[in-house]
Amino acid sequence: MSIVAAKPLEAGVPAERILAQLAERFAAVRDGRDRWGLTVTVARERLRDCLQWLRDEPSLHCDTLLDVAGVDYLAFPGHRGPRFAVVYLLKSTRFRHRLAVKVEVDEDDCALPSVHDLWKIADWAERETWDQYGIVFRGHPNLKRLLNHHEFSGHPLRKDYPCQKRQKLSVNDPMVDQLEARLRQRGYEVVERGEVSAGDPLTFREKSP
Amino acid sequence: MTFKPVPAAVPEVSLGDAFVTTRADAVVNWARRNSLWPFPFGTACCAIEFMGTVSSMFDLSRFGAELVRFSPRQADLLLIAGTVTYKQAPILRRIYDQMLEPKWVIAAGACATSGGFYDCYCTVPGIDEIIPVDIYIAGCPPRPEAFIEAVYQLQQKIGTESVAARKAVGA
Numbered sequence: 241m242s243i244v245a246a247k248p249l250e251a252g253v254p255a256e257r258i259l260a261q262l263a264e265r266f267a268a269v270r271d272g273r274d275r276w277g278l279t280v281t282v283a284r285e286r287l288r289d290c291l292q293w294l295r296d297e298p299s300l301h302c303d304t305l306l307d308v309a310g311v312d313y314l315a316f317p318g319h320r321g322p323r324f325a326v327v328y329l330l331k332s333t334r335f336r337h338r339l340a341v342k343v344e345v346d347e348d349d350c351a352l353p354s355v356h357d358l359w360k361i362a363d364w365a366e367r368e369t370w371d372q373y374g375i376v377f378r379g380h381p382n383l384k385r386l387l388n389h390h391e392f393s394g395h396p397l398r399k400d401y402p403c404q405k406r407q408k409l410s411v412n413d414p415m416v417d418q419l420e421a422r423l424r425q426r427g428y429e430v431v432e433r434g435e436v437s438a439g440d441p442l443t444f445r446e447k448s449p
Numbered sequence: 450m451t452f453k454p455v456p457a458a459v460p461e462v463s464l465g466d467a468f469v470t471t472r473a474d475a476v477v478n479w480a481r482r483n484s485l486w487p488f489p490f491g492t493a494c495c496a497i498e499f500m501g502t503v504s505s506m507f508d509l510s511r512f513g514a515e516l517v518r519f520s521p522r523q524a525d526l527l528l529i530a531g532t533v534t535y536k537q538a539p540i541l542r543r544i545y546d547q548m549l550e551p552k553w554v555i556a557a558g559a560c561a562t563s564g565g566f567y568d569c570y571c572t573v574p575g576i577d578e579i580i581p582v583d584i585y586i587a588g589c590p591p592r593p594e595a596f597i598e599a600v601y602q603l604q605q606k607i608g609t610e611s612v613a614a615r616k617a618v619g620a
């Protein structure tokens with residue numbers, strides 16, 4: 241099987257060789273349940289090294305993190321082992337191949353090392369995974385909810401969450417902390433600050449030199 | 450509205466039909482219902498249908514409700530067209546609170562009236578959990594004819610209201 245797309249920009253690496261290298265370096269094994277492309281399972285302790293190697297190895301060049309997806313195997317037919325898994329979907333823009341790295345996460349020790357320093361997008365992707373599944377990413381600089389509101393309790397994509405439970409939001413979540421930090425970084429300053437929780441906007445002005 | 454002709458037998462008065470007698474309710478409601486200024490709170494595909502409704506093909510201005518405002522302080526008809534999540538709900542409530550009385554609300558489409566098929570943890574099952582609603586429109590999304598029918602029904606409803614009776618907040 242080759243995971244290289246029909247028209248690679250440069251010569252890609254066959255899947256067998258990637259598998260052999262990953263097995264040798266990180267004791268990764270292929271996930272027999274993968275339906276498309278190539279999915280490998282690695283241990284939590286070697287996850288960061290494995291992902292960093294996949295990114296930096298010139299012959300693989302997995303420079304894009306497409307997504308970080310949580311999986312809850314509670315009540316999954318025939319499943320044994322830890323309840324959760326997290327899948328990192330990688331893509332190489334040079335070779336156009338895709339690769340999925342899966343790591344199993346135990347319910348009692350529901351945490352993984354963060355990779356926000358390897359790919360910037362992991363910042364939000366890990367926040368979403370924590371929000372929806374309750375999987376903690378250690379070392380994440382701002383691990384707060386991304387999709388659900390700040391008064392939400394629980395993690396709705398866990399299979400034991402009662403999906404019809406409604407949780408009202410009483411105070412608006414302005415979500416401007418990151419915007420403010422970025423605008424400050426670009427040389428803007430806040431000139432007017434309304435009641436942020438009520439939805440009043442911040443007014444910015446470019447700092448005069 | 451009735452015209453009161455001045456009797457010709459009174460020679461001192463020859464004002465003709467310069468007088469009109471009517472009820473205050475009738476004349477105020479006539480003005481209100483024929484100059485609805487909608488604020489579209491469009492979050493999904495229903496808002497696309499509303500765009501068709503106010504455009505030339507269906508032309509909601511024939512019924513006096515085409516002047517779409519994007520400031521709630523200038524609008525008296527809040528038109529929710531689309532799905533509202535719990536995260537958005539305080540924003541919708543604040544927009545409603547910012548509108549001046551008298552104000553009316555139309556919930557357009559399945560999502561705004563009942564949450565639609567989003568029977569889940571994040572969607573408000575009908576915006577009447579957040580704000581009071583005058584008219585509900587069925588459909589997913591409703592056709593422009595349904596929007597026009599809703600505006601027409603709202604105009605009928607406004608016609609029955611009394612100016613003297615103070616509208617309770619949220620009624």
